[in-house]
Amino acid sequence: MKILLATDGSSHAQAAESLLTSLPVPSDSELCLVAVVEAPTWQSDVASEHAALREELAGYRREVEERLEREVERLKSRFGRVSGVVLSGNVVEQICQLATDRQADLIVAGARGGSKIRRWLLGGTSDRLARHAPCDVLVVRPRDDSAEPARGLKRVLVAIDGSASSRGAVERLASLPLGEECEVIVFQVLAVVRSFRMDIVEQSGDLWEAERRQAHDDLNWAADRLRPVTPHVRTVLHEAEYVADEILTVAEEHRADLIVVGHQGRSRVSQFLLGSVSSAVLRHAESSVWVVRTEDADVS
Incomplete structure (x- = not known):
């Protein structure tokens, strides 16, 4: 390396x-x-x-x-x-x-x-x-x-969204022998779309359930990839309007030493690049942030 x-x-x-x-x-x-x-x-x-x-x-x-x-x-x-x-x-x-x-x-x-x-x-x-x-x-x-962070990694939050970039972030983390003392939280946020018309939300019920099933599949895949490098892996799925805020909140609640994110991702509605979610996490997180850049994702 x-x-x-x-x-x-x-x-x-x-x-x-x-x-x-x-x-x-x-x-x-x-x-x-x-x-x-x-x-x-x-x-x-x-x-x-x-x-x-x-x-x-x-x-x-x-x-x-x-x-x-x-x-x-x-x-x-x-x-x-x-x-x-x-x-x-x-x-x-x-x-x-x-x-x-x-x-x-x-x-x-x-x-x-x-x-x-x-x-x-x-x-x-x-x-x-x-x-x-x-x-x-x-x-x-x-x-x-303080000048010195805690020695080693005790708790890592990896934020995923099903994109190639976030899968790359999981793979990068899975390439490190994290050890038994490290806990990994695999976290995904389903972005809630606030529409002017409530009937749009009602009509998208089947789509929303499909998104939830896919999110659970993504979380399970990530957990399976990470368990060989640490036995302490758990998955968390939230629904929220603002993805970056939710990532930051969960990271603070769990006192994460490190947040791992892909440099480019996607939401239910459209693509979001480093300039939005990843950038907001990078700027405002209380912990260290690892931005993973993968070859199969477009560079912003």
Whole structure:
């Protein structure tokens, strides 16, 4: 498995590293730590100010390189091969290009970071990474704003909807030896369509029952796929008007350490892309979120 860990030295980046080292990924996985020095837009035409800023950036880059060397050494005992790279430019563009060049399987990043030059928040870097990355993206959010998440995964919520993308999310989770201490909740939401005319709802009764039967089949399939990697699997089916809100509510109620979602899904009425359900979960979840990108689903 080829993994990119985006790091900027912030507490959330440290939490991302901690969660990554506790994930049951193959021990021979290749890990590349990447830090991006993103220069601000020039605000002055004065040559001396440009020179001062270039000097500041050069000093900052040296600090980043030294920090990255220490992090690489620290992680060598956990992964088969560890390297580090410092890039310059737009954070999202540079990380996505590196992921493409190295054929990465997973990008791991903190939900919030910070640097001496520019602060980047979830609504910016991590959200755009999930939209544009060529592979899975795991966005790590430490609980209660602490630097360290709980060691290992105790409770995982995988949200499905019967789409190829959500089936891919289940398969990805099933590829990890989660262990007996991990509980997986397979969750599906049947979107309730609020119509102006109640007779439309009544006329769709047979269709609704068919949707419920299909949802139960999807849940049972997912549970069967996951039981070989952990004996603690249960299924939950809810009906709700707002899918993302329901996913977030259930994740909070069960204190999920991780939410796993496909990058693209479908509802009863129409296709929904990362910009709606998955994006809302990514932005507002209290826990970490793994967005799984599958080859057989269209890229948003």
